[in-house]
Amino acid sequence: MAQAIIELQGVGKTFRSADGHVRPVLDAVDFSLREGEIVALLGPSGSGKSTLLRIMAGLIAADRGRVQYRGQPLHGTARAISMVFQSFALFPWLTVQQNVELGLEARGMGKTEREAKAEAAIELIGLSGYEGALPRELSGGMRQRVGIARALVTEPEVLLMDEAFSALDVLTGERLREDILELWQGGTMPTKAMLVVSHNIEEAVLMADRILVFASDPGRIRCQLAIQLPRPRHPDSAEVRALIDEVYALMTAGAGRPVRAGSEAAGAVSGEAARPASVTERLPQADVARMDGLLELLAAPPFRGRADLPQLAAASELTDAQMLPVAHALAQLGLAHLESGDLQVSALGQRYVDGGHALRQELFGQQVLDRVPLIAHIRHSLEQDAGGQLPDRPFLRLLSEQLGPVEADAVLNTAISWARHGEVFEYDFHTRLLRLPTGETEAKDEAV
Numbered sequence: 001m002a003q004a005i006i007e008l009q010g011v012g013k014t015f016r017s018a019d020g021h022v023r024p025v026l027d028a029v030d031f032s033l034r035e036g037e038i039v040a041l042l043g044p045s046g047s048g049k050s051t052l053l054r055i056m057a058g059l060i061a062a063d064r065g066r067v068q069y070r071g072q073p074l075h076g077t078a079r080a081i082s083m084v085f086q087s088f089a090l091f092p093w094l095t096v097q098q099n100v101e102l103g104l105e106a107r108g109m110g111k112t113e114r115e116a117k118a119e120a121a122i123e124l125i126g127l128s129g130y131e132g133a134l135p136r137e138l139s140g141g142m143r144q145r146v147g148i149a150r151a152l153v154t155e156p157e158v159l160l161m162d163e164a165f166s167a168l169d170v171l172t173g174e175r176l177r178e179d180i181l182e183l184w185q186g187g188t189m190p191t192k193a194m195l196v197v198s199h200n201i202e203e204a205v206l207m208a209d210r211i212l213v214f215a216s217d218p219g220r221i222r223c224q225l226a227i228q229l230p231r232p233r234h235p236d237s238a239e240v241r242a243l244i245d246e247v248y249a250l251m252t253a254g255a256g257r258p259v260r261a262g263s264e265a266a267g268a269v270s271g272e273a274a275r276p277a278s279v280t281e282r283l284p285q286a287d288v289a290r291m292d293g294l295l296e297l298l299a300a301p302p303f304r305g306r307a308d309l310p311q312l313a314a315a316s317e318l319t320d321a322q323m324l325p326v327a328h329a330l331a332q333l334g335l336a337h338l339e340s341g342d343l344q345v346s347a348l349g350q351r352y353v354d355g356g357h358a359l360r361q362e363l364f365g366q367q368v369l370d371r372v373p374l375i376a377h378i379r380h381s382l383e384q385d386a387g388g389q390l391p392d393r394p395f396l397r398l399l400s401e402q403l404g405p406v407e408a409d410a411v412l413n414t415a416i417s418w419a420r421h422g423e424v425f426e427y428d429f430h431t432r433l434l435r436l437p438t439g440e441t442e443a444k445d446e447a448v
């Protein structure tokens, strides 16, 4: 087995939120990035992938466990490890050449050597002639090339890419990815290993020798898949399609079966036991219109109730990052089943698709109450309240303790949109009050 360049053992990380609550974000991560390999990291939003990358880059420290670079503990950033960010992170007032040189200045390298190295990196990444341009004069794809040139100019052994292609349009992202793979294959870059965080399953399968699938709360490695196909890989080849199917299956395994306190663990991969669902569980960020749209598409020809997820993604024109949460949401609500990388309409889902507005609303309402503990908790709290209305703040605070403020906001918004669709409760966006549906508050008032 090739030598490990970066090695993580039992790595854990917690973040403290503004209100002082400590939240675990990574737990017991064991992983080695070895010489000669490209590893892709896939996983749900907020599962700690970027945090792991930042720890490996030495930008932040782990709270627990060991991080080693070439057998030595990693303290702070190492010059042999470079990171490429999704947001390009260029200085707008500096030229391409100056942006690329920045990484070298910190090392006290002389001007002539710095210029020569920056020019070489700029040429390598295909930006010759643009040395004097400012970032705003470049397209998104070219800006990201500058970001990559800046990462490569220090001749790093390890390149960590955090969704480096996802801010680009599809074709530009593909071209840049292909160029990087060509440089990698041709041995023209000094890099000996790459770790690529992605939300795009096809991208992961086309690039990686190994795919790690992350699970969330706290973030940990759920399973791994080795890929032995030679590169370049063709996206339409049977082998690549089969692997894409397999990764979809890994990423959706165990989803959708109701996991309540005391129930059997949902079928998770790699022997991982699923935990009981709780009020503060993360919800897939799926809006109701998309859920309806995907379910209708799935029920209609040519799929007629069952579809391979990659095919469904293509037909729905959604990216993986958009479609997977919708598929998970449908499965969580029992409107569909996720099985071996396929999505299948359930009997209830078929009733839902065939139903009119009122029936859809009723079924949706029943399902969210039954399968989303947060919605059931809010509904129950509203029923306990004499006026049938409550501010959103206590619920946000509760979620925030577990998920942090940003995720808490997203989860509450999802719960509100689902609950409103199912007429379980209402929400006033101006007063930020949650309340029982209008008809029900009136009935409650009369009863009082």
Ligand SMILES: Nc1ncnc2c1ncn2[C@@H]1O[C@H](COP(=O)(O)OP(=O)(O)OP(=O)(O)O)[C@@H](O)[C@H]1O
Pocket (backbone or CB within 6 Å): 015, 016, 017, 025, 043, 044, 045, 046, 047, 048, 049, 050, 051, 052, 403, 404, 406, 407
């Ligand atoms: N500096 C920080 N302070 C507090 N919480 C943080 C900090 N950085 C990240 N988090 C939280 O840690 C969790 C994991 O975040 P991270 O960005 O690592 O996830 P991710 O898997 O990369 O997500 P995405 O795929 O959406 O980029 C999130 O809930 C995030 O809000």
